[in-house]
Amino acid sequence: MTELTNLGVKAIRDGVAGGDFTAREVAEAFNTAVAEAAELNAFIVTTPDHALAAADAVDAKRARGEALGAMGGVPIGMKDLFATRGVQTSAASHILEGFKPEYESTVSQNLWDAGAGMLGKLNLDQFAMGSSNETSYFGNVVSPWRKAGGANTDMSPGGSSGGSSSAVAARIAPAATGTDTGGSIRQPAAFTGICGIKPTYGRCSRWGVVAFASSLDQAGPMARSVEDCAIMLEAMAGFDPKDATSLDMPVPDWEAALSADLKGKKIGIPKEYRMDGTDEEILKSWEQGKEWLRDAGAEIVDVSLPHTKYALPAYYIVAPAEASSNLARYDGVRYGLRDLPDGAGLQDMYAATRAAGFGDEVKRRILIGTYVLSAGFYDAYYTQAQKIRTLVAQDFANAFGQCDAILAPTTPTASFPLNSLNEDPLTMYLNDVFAVPASLAGLPAMSVPAMLNSDGLPLGLQVVGKPFDEQGVLDVGLAIQQRAEFEAKPEKWW
Amino acid sequence: MSSYRIQGATGEWEVVIGLEVHAQVTSKAKLFSGASTAFGAEPNSQVSLVDAAMPGMLPVPNRECIRQAVRTGMAIEAEINKYSRFDRKNYFYADLPQGYQISQLYHPIVGEGSLHIEADEKAGIPEDKVIGIERIHVEQDAGKLMHDQHPTMSYVDLNRSGVALMEIVSKPDMRSPAEAGAYVRKLRSILRYVGSCDGNMEEGSMRADVNVSVRKPGEPFGTRTETKNVNSVRFVMQVIEYEANRQVDVLENGGSVDQETRLFDPNTGTTRTMRSKEDAHDYRYFPDPDLLPLELEDGFLDECRASLPELPDAKRARYETELGLTPYNARELTAEVETFARFETLLAATAKGIGKPEAEVATQVANWALSVAPGVMKSLGEEANPAHATAEAQASILDMQAKGEISGGQAKEIYEIVLKTGRDPGEIADSEGLKQVSDTGAIETAIDQIIANNEDKVAEYRGGKDKLFGFFVGQTMKAMQGKANPAVVNQILKDKLG
Numbered sequence: 001m002t003e004l005t006n007l008g009v010k011a012i013r014d015g016v017a018g019g020d021f022t023a024r025e026v027a028e029a030f031n032t033a034v035a036e037a038a039e040l041n042a043f044i045v046t047t048p049d050h051a052l053a054a055a056d057a058v059d060a061k062r063a064r065g066e067a068l069g070a071m072g073g074v075p076i077g078m079k080d081l082f083a084t085r086g087v088q089t090s091a092a093s094h095i096l097e098g099f100k101p102e103y104e105s106t107v108s109q110n111l112w113d114a115g116a117g118m119l120g121k122l123n124l125d126q127f128a129m130g131s132s133n134e135t136s137y138f139g140n141v142v143s144p145w146r147k148a149g150g151a152n153t154d155m156s157p158g159g160s161s162g163g164s165s166s167a168v169a170a171r172i173a174p175a176a177t178g179t180d181t182g183g184s185i186r187q188p189a190a191f192t193g194i195c196g197i198k199p200t201y202g203r204c205s206r207w208g209v210v211a212f213a214s215s216l217d218q219a220g221p222m223a224r225s226v227e228d229c230a231i232m233l234e235a236m237a238g239f240d241p242k243d244a245t246s247l248d249m250p251v252p253d254w255e256a257a258l259s260a261d262l263k264g265k266k267i268g269i270p271k272e273y274r275m276d277g278t279d280e281e282i283l284k285s286w287e288q289g290k291e292w293l294r295d296a297g298a299e300i301v302d303v304s305l306p307h308t309k310y311a312l313p314a315y316y317i318v319a320p321a322e323a324s325s326n327l328a329r330y331d332g333v334r335y336g337l338r339d340l341p342d343g344a345g346l347q348d349m350y351a352a353t354r355a356a357g358f359g360d361e362v363k364r365r366i367l368i369g370t371y372v373l374s375a376g377f378y379d380a381y382y383t384q385a386q387k388i389r390t391l392v393a394q395d396f397a398n399a400f401g402q403c404d405a406i407l408a409p410t411t412p413t414a415s416f417p418l419n420s421l422n423e424d425p426l427t428m429y430l431n432d433v434f435a436v437p438a439s440l441a442g443l444p445a446m447s448v449p450a451m452l453n454s455d456g457l458p459l460g461l462q463v464v465g466k467p468f469d470e471q472g473v474l475d476v477g478l479a480i481q482q483r484a485e486f487e488a489k490p491e492k493w494w
Numbered sequence: 495m496s497s498y499r500i501q502g503a504t505g506e507w508e509v510v511i512g513l514e515v516h517a518q519v520t521s522k523a524k525l526f527s528g529a530s531t532a533f534g535a536e537p538n539s540q541v542s543l544v545d546a547a548m549p550g551m552l553p554v555p556n557r558e559c560i561r562q563a564v565r566t567g568m569a570i571e572a573e574i575n576k577y578s579r580f581d582r583k584n585y586f587y588a589d590l591p592q593g594y595q596i597s598q599l600y601h602p603i604v605g606e607g608s609l610h611i612e613a614d615e616k617a618g619i620p621e622d623k624v625i626g627i628e629r630i631h632v633e634q635d636a637g638k639l640m641h642d643q644h645p646t647m648s649y650v651d652l653n654r655s656g657v658a659l660m661e662i663v664s665k666p667d668m669r670s671p672a673e674a675g676a677y678v679r680k681l682r683s684i685l686r687y688v689g690s691c692d693g694n695m696e697e698g699s700m701r702a703d704v705n706v707s708v709r710k711p712g713e714p715f716g717t718r719t720e721t722k723n724v725n726s727v728r729f730v731m732q733v734i735e736y737e738a739n740r741q742v743d744v745l746e747n748g749g750s751v752d753q754e755t756r757l758f759d760p761n762t763g764t765t766r767t768m769r770s771k772e773d774a775h776d777y778r779y780f781p782d783p784d785l786l787p788l789e790l791e792d793g794f795l796d797e798c799r800a801s802l803p804e805l806p807d808a809k810r811a812r813y814e815t816e817l818g819l820t821p822y823n824a825r826e827l828t829a830e831v832e833t834f835a836r837f838e839t840l841l842a843a844t845a846k847g848i849g850k851p852e853a854e855v856a857t858q859v860a861n862w863a864l865s866v867a868p869g870v871m872k873s874l875g876e877e878a879n880p881a882h883a884t885a886e887a888q889a890s891i892l893d894m895q896a897k898g899e900i901s902g903g904q905a906k907e908i909y910e911i912v913l914k915t916g917r918d919p920g921e922i923a924d925s926e927g928l929k930q931v932s933d934t935g936a937i938e939t940a941i942d943q944i945i946a947n948n949e950d951k952v953a954e955y956r957g958g959k960d961k962l963f964g965f966f967v968g969q970t971m972k973a974m975q976g977k978a979n980p981a982v983v984n985q986i987l988k989d990k991l992g
Binding site (some may be wrong): 082083089091096101102103105175206207208209210211213214215241242243244245274321322324325326327329331333334335346347350370371374375382 | 543546547548549550551552553554557584586587588591592593594648650702776778779783784785786928
């Protein structure tokens with residue numbers, strides 16, 4: 001019998017439904033794999049009982065002949081940014097350590113309603129701020145991948161959804177939720193050789209997701225195939241009246257409509273993404289990607305996104321500005337950490353609590369955000385950044401006049417060793433240079449594994465689609481997947 | 495025209511006043527959450543996850559609050575902005591769970607409008623005046639801190655956290671405490687007519703930030719101070735009086751007025767510095783990214799407009815022109831929602847009972863409603879049961895009076911009994927003998943007797959001493975024990991005395 005932990009979402013769902021194995025067997029197999037993979041530090045909290053209870057419910061349904069749901073019997077990892085009732089929801093921060101919400105996020109509830117179970121809460125960069133998973137209060141996640149001949153150096157799984165990418169790549173979870181504010185699904189997916197899609201802004205409810213930058217935050221699935229992403233995104237998405245920015249549109253049946261036939265489709269190649277400092281092997285994978293899409297019947301066209309170079313600076317104004325305000329609620333008054341020094345007044349309590357509760361990167365972004373919103377600087381920074389955001393979105397709108405989807409690298413480099421970039425925040429920020437424009441424009445965007453580089457590390461290709469056209473993105477992703485035949489998996493060392 | 499001036503050592507000073515009135519929107523739920531807004535509940539019993547700013551919670555605008563703000567804007571003839579937006583005002587305080595207040599700085603929902611205040615010589619308002627309104631925006635209220643529950647700690651009650659407020663910002667168009675008082679009263683009246691705020695200043699449903707500056711007449715505006723959270727009309731006027739005089743003193747002693755935020759102490763009637771401009775917060779306003787811009791559709795605006803009641807100015811004009819009431823009565827009756835509502839119910843019932851058009855009985859009903867009925871109620875004090883003051887009972891009394899069945903004095907007596915007991919007025923009139931005698935036979939008999947007994951006075955009267963007529967009336971009424979219909983008595987006396 002196939003090792004259950006090698007199976008993805010579709011295979012597990014169909015296998016459970018078809019009686020090849022029970023949901024409980026699947027949950028037990030993954031619970032064991034999770035328990036054995038503590039060295040990856042992918043989970044902050046494990047919830048084997050949750051996975052088993054959900055599995056038993058699915059098995060019972062099957063026994064009664066009832067429908068099992070789109071994710072029936074699939075245990076998943078839940079990024080620890082989603083509120084889960086009665087289970088610690090920390091955003092990988094000290095300030096929320098021990099916080100157990102009395103509510104369930106809309107996205108996680110949707111997944112449970114679709115028959116999924118929870119293996120545990122996945123590690124991440126603190127408050128989703130980071131690109132390497134090194135800012136977590138609970139220690140960095142380690143990628144299951146290692147450089148060929150790299151003397152067993154621990155590599156970054158990417159961030160902020162690094163627990164998700166590591167767990168899915170290591171086969172200790174068939175799929176996981178992620179959130180993407182400026183590349184936090186796509187970059188870690190690329191680093192670990194898996195798929196991840198950020199849908200159009202508003203597809204997935206933000207209700208119950210710890211906020212980083214409200215106008216950018218979007219949840220999405222991370223899994224090992226395009227089909228699995230389609231299935232899981234369908235379960236996660238949907239209009240939610242509790243989120244005023246939620247899209248009031250029906251959720252299409254993306255899985256059923258998947259097609260790798262790109263005849264008649266035009267794929268745009270943005271010339272501005274050919275940046276100085278981009279790894280040669282990344283550029284090579286991009287060329288390869290064009291070939292694959294041509295092979296799938298698409299026409300490759302050059303497009304221009306002229307404001308691309310301003311996107312990253314604009315992002316690092318807008319996102320910290322929103323974060324500085326969103327994180328004001330962590331003040332020690334109502335929940336979470338409270339540091340009340342002897343004789344302290346209210347202001348002292350705020351200062352002590354927030355000094356102790358937030359990590360360096362979070363503090364850095366709160367400071368940046370506070371600065372750019374200050375009187376006298378607001379127009380120079382925030383207003384300008386919003387204008388750039390409009391121009392970036394306009395760039396995409398113009399490009400989509402000439403093409404159906406855009407192909408680009410996901411990241412400018414492959415994964416890097418842990419602790420190699422954290423002295424230099426700007427270099428770290430640059431890792432999201434290709435991911436951020438689609439975030440600013442609110443567009444659906446996906447990373448699909450393309451190949452291994454000469455170090456034996458995965459490289460991803462990014463597909464960006466028109467607003468609401470997740471189908472188009474998934475179809476291009478499927479065409480790449482079928483031609484890349486990416487079968488590589490990290491050798492188990494943990 | 496007499497203007498309000500402060501007499502300083504260096505001459506006359508003019509006071510310039512602008513008011514920011516915070517009015518709690520009448521709605522069952524808060525501005526961005528479904529929690530209840532009822533006053534006086536147990537602390538923290540009306541707090542949703544959103545109000546407590548739990549992680550991942552999101553605001554969703556409450557349509558009814560938006561509707562009430564729009565209706566209020568329409569009632570002050572203001573421009574309604576079909577596009578508006580919510581902004582975050584960021585600051586830390588224990589009564590502000592989110593660490594920011596959701597408000598509208600850049601694009602308020604209501605733009606410029608105006609409000610009329612009427613001349614009132616007695617109150618010191620020489621002529622009618624239009625006070626400009628700059629804007630109305632909607633925003634969240636904060637929670638409440640309680641410092642008297644524990645020796646070293648403060649308690650937080652979040653029941654008010656997130657309740658919808660309208661901030662109604664006037665232009666600096668007022669020039670005296672009296673004008674400011676009239677403005678607040680008029681605004682309160684409009685809000686209550688519209689039903690968008692209960693106007694209850696004691697419960698904090700309405701409070702004002704009072705901006706005051708002084709200048710020599712004709713000179714540019716001086717530096718203003720802002721006194722926060724003043725919660726009665728009288729206090730608003732006190733603040734202005736005190737602040738204006740204080741500022742004049744400062745200026746005449748060679749000082750300058752600091753632009754600052756001040757607090758009012760109702761016990762002393764004075765204000766003191768709360769924070770100076772240097773300590774002013776940098777609120778770091780920016781558009782709330784959790785909320786999309788508000789775009790109002792024509793259908794929604796039409797519905798808001800159609801739902802507006804007749805407003806105070808229009809009602810007052812109608813009372814004068816259609817009902818023929820005096821300007822004083824019209825103003826008094828239209829000032830408060832309860833007053834006009836009682837009047838209109840009573841007017842309708844009375845007109846129906848008597849079978850005459852409303853215009854013909856309006857003056858009688860107005861006098862009753864404004865002076866007679868409240869007078870009786872007041873004289874009875876605790877003995878009166880207001881529940882007995884029904885329109886039916888009062889209409890029935892007015893009906894009897896109009897038909898001459900009872901006198902004005904009897905009407906009062908009957909109403910006293912009604913208020914105490916709730917008995918039927920007609921039944922009271924019958925059983926208590928509170929009826930006028932209009933029976934000409936009985937009155938004629940009494941008059942014949944009086945004429946027979948006072949032949950000398952009859953001769954004097956007939957000789958030209960007209961004043962004696964009153965004597966005969968008095969004698970007749972006395973003989974009739976006060977129950978004769980005066981009109982009938984007069985008529986018969988005139989006939990008989992010739």
